[in-house]
Amino acid sequence: MSPSNSELFGRARHVIPGGVNSPVRAFGSVGGDPYFVARGEGAYVVDVEGRRYVDYVQSYGATILGHAHPAVVEAVSRAAASGTTFGAPTEAEVLLAEAVVERVPGCQMVRLVSSGTEAAMSAVRLARGATGRPRVVKFAGCYHGHSDMLLAAGGSGVATLGLPGSAGVPPGAVADTVVVPYNRVPELDSDTACVIVEPVAANMGLVAPAEGFLEGLRRQCDRVGALLVFDEVITGFRIARGGAAEVFGVTPDLWCFGKVIGGGLPVGAFGGRSDVMGELAPLGPVYQAGTLSGNPLATAAGLAVLGLLDAAAYAELADTAGRLGKLLADAFSSAGVGAQVPVVSSLVGVFLGPDPVRDYDEARAVADNGAYTQLFRGLLDAGVALAPGAYEVLFPGLAHGDAELERTAAAAAEAATRISPGR
Numbered sequence: 135m136s137p138s139n140s141e142l143f144g145r146a147r148h149v150i151p152g153g154v155n156s157p158v159r160a161f162g163s164v165g166g167d168p169y170f171v172a173r174g175e176g177a178y179v180v181d182v183e184g185r186r187y188v189d190y191v192q193s194y195g196a197t198i199l200g201h202a203h204p205a206v207v208e209a210v211s212r213a214a215a216s217g218t219t220f221g222a223p224t225e226a227e228v229l230l231a232e233a234v235v236e237r238v239p240g241c242q243m244v245r246l247v248s249s250g251t252e253a254a255m256s257a258v259r260l261a262r263g264a265t266g267r268p269r270v271v272k273f274a275g276c277y278h279g280h281s282d283m284l285l286a287a288g289g290s291g292v293a294t295l296g297l298p299g300s301a302g303v304p305p306g307a308v309a310d311t312v313v314v315p316y317n318r319v320p321e322l323d324s325d326t327a328c329v330i331v332e333p334v335a336a337n338m339g340l341v342a343p344a345e346g347f348l349e350g351l352r353r354q355c356d357r358v359g360a361l362l363v364f365d366e367v368i369t370g371f372r373i374a375r376g377g378a379a380e381v382f383g384v385t386p387d388l389w390c391f392g393k394v395i396g397g398g399l400p401v402g403a404f405g406g407r408s409d410v411m412g413e414l415a416p417l418g419p420v421y422q423a424g425t426l427s428g429n430p431l432a433t434a435a436g437l438a439v440l441g442l443l444d445a446a447a448y449a450e451l452a453d454t455a456g457r458l459g460k461l462l463a464d465a466f467s468s469a470g471v472g473a474q475v476p477v478v479s480s481l482v483g484v485f486l487g488p489d490p491v492r493d494y495d496e497a498r499a500v501a502d503n504g505a506y507t508q509l510f511r512g513l514l515d516a517g518v519a520l521a522p523g524a525y526e527v528l529f530p531g532l533a534h535g536d537a538e539l540e541r542t543a544a545a546a547a548e549a550a551t552r553i554s555p556g557r
C-alpha cells in the first residue's frame with residue numbers, strides 16, 4: 135500500500151523545507167495537508183489515497199492539454215530513447231523557435247531556457263544591456279519569477295505567504311526596480327531600461343488590462359527609448375495562438391514564455407526583435423547560458439503541444455472557460471455571495487468580494503477576507519481542486535469537458551452556501 139498524504143507530508147517536512155519544492159504548493163493559507171499526486175489523467179489528478187479531483191491547477195497552467203496527454207507522452211518517450219541532453223544543438227530547438235516566431239507577431243528570434251524565472255531574468259538583463267540603462271519598472275502584483283531584482287511586490291506565492299518581498303534580497307539588488315500600480319500608465323524617464331508587465335495579470339487573481347493600458351505603456355516606452363517586455367509565461371500560447379500581443383494588438387520589444395510552451399516539462403523562452411536579441415552572446419555582449427537549455431525532452435513536449443493548439447482548440451478553450459466562469463458566478467449569486475469571476479479567453483479568476491478588481495491593492499483586500507479558503511475547502515471536499523491560494527487563477531484546459539464542468543457546478547453550488555466572507 136502506498137503511504138497516505140499525511141504520512142508523506144510528515145516525511146517531506148523532514149527533508150524538504152515546508153515539505154514542498156515550491157511554496158505555492160503548501161496549504162499554508164488554506165489549512166490542512168497537501169494531497170500528494172500519484173498520477174494525472176486529463177482533467178484529473180489522483181492522489182496517493184486514490185481520491186480523484188477535477189484539477190484546475192494543471193501545474194499552474196503548464197498542462198493545457200490536461201495530464202499525460204498521449205501526444206506528449208509519445209513525444210517525450212521517443213525523445214528520451216534518443217538521449218536526454220547533449221550540449222550540442224538539436225533540430226527540435228530550431229523547430230520550437232520557429233514555432234514561436236511563426237505564431238507570435240513581431241517576435242523574430244527566441245532563446246530557450248528552462249523556466250519562466252530564467253526567461254524574465256534574462257529578458258531584463260538583455261534590456262539593460264541593449265539600452266545601457268539600469269532601471270526596471272514592474273507592476274505590483276505581477277509575478278516574473280524569483281530572481282532578486284523582480285521579487286518586489288510579486289503577487290502569487292509571495293503574497294499568499296503575506297511576505298512584503300523576500301529576505302536575502304539586498305537593497306542593492308532592487309535599487310533599480312521601481313514598482314508601480316497595475317492598470318495605470320507610469321511616467322517614465324530616460325534611465326528606464328524596460329517596463330515588464332503581465333499583459334493579463336494572472337498572479338493576483340485574474341486582472342485584465344484596462345482599456346488603453348498596454349497601448350499607453352507602448353507609447354511611454356517609445357517616448358523615452360525604453361523596451362517593453364511582455365511576460366507571457368501564462369498568457370503565451372494560451373489566450374490565443376499569438377498570445378496577448380495578438381489579442382490586444384500591442385507589440386512589445388521582448389517576450390517571456392514558459393508553462394504552456396514546455397508542455398509540462400521545464401522550458402522557458404525569451405524572444406523579441408532581432409536587433410535586440412542580437413545583443414545576446416555569442417553575437418553580442420549580454421551573457422546568458424544554460425546546460426539544459428533547449429533540452430530534447432522539453433522541446434519535444436512543447437512541439438507536441440503547440441502542434442495541437444489549432445483554431446478549433448482555442449475556440450474550445452474559450453468556450454470551456456466561459457462556461458466555467460458562468461457556472462461559478464451562478465453558484466455564488468444563488469448563494470448570495472458577492473463575487474467577481476473575470477474570464478479572459480481561457481483564464482478564469484475568482485474574487486470573493488462585491489467589486490471589480492483592477493490592481494494589487496484591491497486584489498489584496500479581497501484575498502484577505504478569508505472566503506477563498508472556504509471555497510477551496512468546500513470544492514476540495516467535493517473532489518474539485520483549485521490552487522491553494524487566493525492569488526491564483528483557474529486553468530481549464532482541453533481535457534475539461536461537460537462531465538467535469540457538471541461536477542464542478544454541483545460542487546460549487548454546495549461550496550458557495552458555506553461561504554461567509556470575513557469569518
Ligand SMILES: *Cc1c(COP(=O)(O)O)cnc(C)c1O
Pocket residue numbers: 194248249250251252254277278279280332337365366367368392393402
Ligand atoms: C510562473 C510564472 C513565472 C515563473 O516561471 P517559473 O517557470 O515558475 O520559473 C514568470 N512569470 C509569470 C507571469 C508566471 O506566471
